Amino acid sequence: MKTYQHFIDGQYVDPVSGRWFDSIDPYRGEAWARIPQGDAADVDRAVKAASRAMREGPWAEMKATQRGRLMLKLADLVEQNAQRLAELEVRDNGKLLAEMLGQVNYHPQWWRYYGGLADKVEGRVMPIDKPDVFAFSTKEPIGVVGAITAWNSPLLFIAWKCAPALAAGCAVVVKPSEFTSASTLEYAALVREAGFPDGVFNVVAGYGHEVGSALVDHPDVAKITFTGSDATGARIYAQAAKTMKRVTLELGGKSPNIVFDDADLDQAVAGAVSGIFAATGQTCIAGSRLLVQNSIKDEFVERLVALGRTARKGNPMESDTNIGPVTTPAQYKKILEYIDIAKSEGARCVLGGGPAEDKSLPGGQFVEPTVFVDVDPQMRIAREEVFGPVLSVIGFDDEADAIAKANDTIYGLAAGVWTGNIGRAMRMSKALKAGTVWVNTYRAVSYMMPFGGIKHSGIGRESGIESIEQYLETKSTWISYAQGAPANPFIMR
Ligand code: NAD
Numbered sequence: 237m238k239t240y241q242h243f244i245d246g247q248y249v250d251p252v253s254g255r256w257f258d259s260i261d262p263y264r265g266e267a268w269a270r271i272p273q274g275d276a277a278d279v280d281r282a283v284k285a286a287s288r289a290m291r292e293g294p295w296a297e298m299k300a301t302q303r304g305r306l307m308l309k310l311a312d313l314v315e316q317n318a319q320r321l322a323e324l325e326v327r328d329n330g331k332l333l334a335e336m337l338g339q340v341n342y343h344p345q346w347w348r349y350y351g352g353l354a355d356k357v358e359g360r361v362m363p364i365d366k367p368d369v370f371a372f373s374t375k376e377p378i379g380v381v382g383a384i385t386a387w388n389s390p391l392l393f394i395a396w397k398c399a400p401a402l403a404a405g406c407a408v409v410v411k412p413s414e415f416t417s418a419s420t421l422e423y424a425a426l427v428r429e430a431g432f433p434d435g436v437f438n439v440v441a442g443y444g445h446e447v448g449s450a451l452v453d454h455p456d457v458a459k460i461t462f463t464g465s466d467a468t469g470a471r472i473y474a475q476a477a478k479t480m481k482r483v484t485l486e487l488g489g490k491s492p493n494i495v496f497d498d499a500d501l502d503q504a505v506a507g508a509v510s511g512i513f514a515a516t517g518q519t520c521i522a523g524s525r526l527l528v529q530n531s532i533k534d535e536f537v538e539r540l541v542a543l544g545r546t547a548r549k550g551n552p553m554e555s556d557t558n559i560g561p562v563t564t565p566a567q568y569k570k571i572l573e574y575i576d577i578a579k580s581e582g583a584r585c586v587l588g589g590g591p592a593e594d595k596s597l598p599g600g601q602f603v604e605p606t607v608f609v610d611v612d613p614q615m616r617i618a619r620e621e622v623f624g625p626v627l628s629v630i631g632f633d634d635e636a637d638a639i640a641k642a643n644d645t646i647y648g649l650a651a652g653v654w655t656g657n658i659g660r661a662m663r664m665s666k667a668l669k670a671g672t673v674w675v676n677t678y679r680a681v682s683y684m685m686p687f688g689g690i691k692h693s694g695i696g697r698e699s700g701i702e703s704i705e706q707y708l709e710t711k712s713t714w715i716s717y718a719q720g721a722p723a724n725p726f727i728m729r
Contacts, residue, residue, distance in 0.1 A: 239270040240417065242278055242441060243424035245285035246434030251442070252277035259418060262330035262561040263552055265599030269327075271417045274442030276450035279409065282438040283454050286380040286407035289435030295407065298433075300355035307351030307402060310430035311344035314391075317426060318343075321391060321419055323553070328416040329387055330561040330601070331515050332552045339392045346395035346699070349683040350403035353704055357404065359711075366729065368718035375708040377405035378482060379458025382451035384444075384472070386464045387413035387563055388518050390420050396687075396698040397461045397484075402436065404707035409438045409457070411448050413464075415564050417441040444468065455479050459707065462486065463520075466621075466647075466692045473695075484696035484706050486520070486688060488621040489649030492642035493523030493678060494632075494664065497532045499654035500676070505539045507654060507678045508627070513547055513605045514679060516560055517625035518567070520693075521650045521672070521679055525618060527638055530631040537609055537629055541587045544605045549592055561601040562624060568601045571624030575606060578617035583608040583628065613641055621647070635660065639667045648690035652678045671697070 239256065241248040251272035258267035272278075289295045314321070322337040329336075359374035381401045385393040390412050398408050412420035420439050427437040440447050448468075452460055452475045459482040462472055466487040476483050493511045495504045511523025528536045552560035562568040568591075575589055588604030603624055611618050611628040618628045632638040642651060651670040655661055661675045671689045674680060681687055686700035696706050723729055 243439040274447040279450040285435035294433040304351040304354035311347035324419040346399040350399035354403040387415040485694040487694040493652035496655040504654035649693035
């Protein structure tokens, strides 16, 4: 078993507590690595190192163009190490190697995009309406950033959060999920190799209530960028208020995937499957509510079930596997509980509906791809995030009915629309209350495209040019060149 260490101030170091915990391979159900169990003392060391890096030394002095160059170097290093990093992720989260390799290979684009953006952060000169004043705004790094990530795509979230943060000139302390820390801890060596000064990028591993909470409480952390569940997000939002931290929250969803009878049904069936069974449903953007126009519902469900039935469960490292294990025992239990809840609420199961019976699968954490029909929009299975391969099919009559049902949720992360009618696509895109709307596609992301949720799905956006603003503060400077008698000191200038 490999024993990992935190990465603080440019060095791998043992946890202050002297404690480690095991990381479990979800496919085999076996411990394979020892992860340092951080606490507030490690967080304090890392935050001090990050604060120092922002205050003095090479990072504080570095020009934005140079920061950008380091980011380009890191992009190349990630590319060269993609296979190794992807395999580490699979070992920890059990998602398909094909998916994780795709993510790690795409990951450098965030560093290249924000590396190029680093020296294009500009202030403005205001044509101010006061005499003899030169007034301008500048953008400054917000301060030390705490980046707390979820277990489903650890390295992708690092790119989404740290690339804009470092482009802005911040320093970061990353807290990976306790279930999937290894790839982030190994990634730190590449950041060092790229030439980032000590203290700019730190990783403190451990549990949420210890490391995550200490990061949120730390008075010298200016901002928390978080990806995880809405319950944890809400806790962090409230806790961050005590030190008036800025927050970006990327949370969960119950995304509607909406199929009209004028859609290309082959595409739509594949899109529905991709929306819910890819990544074993463990994705924030899962299209877990399939809204199908009543005129085609029965035929559509039949085709969907036929395709879902072909999904091969197995070793996530192998290229012909479609469905990997569920990442954690708690998540496995939760998915099975939701399946029971759906059945007890009266939803009818037409595919799967329980743990996989295949004895050749080790580890025991496999759930059958599951489809429920006769789902009432008020049922819990239609309203709560399962984070597993469990689909609720709900019928609708027309556009108005589809919009009403799609928006009847506390979430607002994403939505899919399948239609051959461009006018309908435009109307639906406008009416859907979600951060992302995909038309005739699903689960597409890019470094260029802002991503994030509304309502309980979060606050703020990642990716795209605007995301760098979340790591910047605006300073307004007024310089008077007035001469002669001072202005009346008792009134506002
Ligand atoms: P989680 O909320 O349990 O944990 C996320 C992170 O928060 C982990 O690193 C955890 O250790 C930490 N944490 C836990 N308690 C904490 C606390 N009190 N203070 C500070 N940090 C704490 O989420 P998860 O189970 O790892 O991930 C699944 C969830 O993430 C799902 O709800 C999913 O929808 C969401 N998610 C959202 C996005 C997005 O971009 N919107 C992407 C992926 C996953």
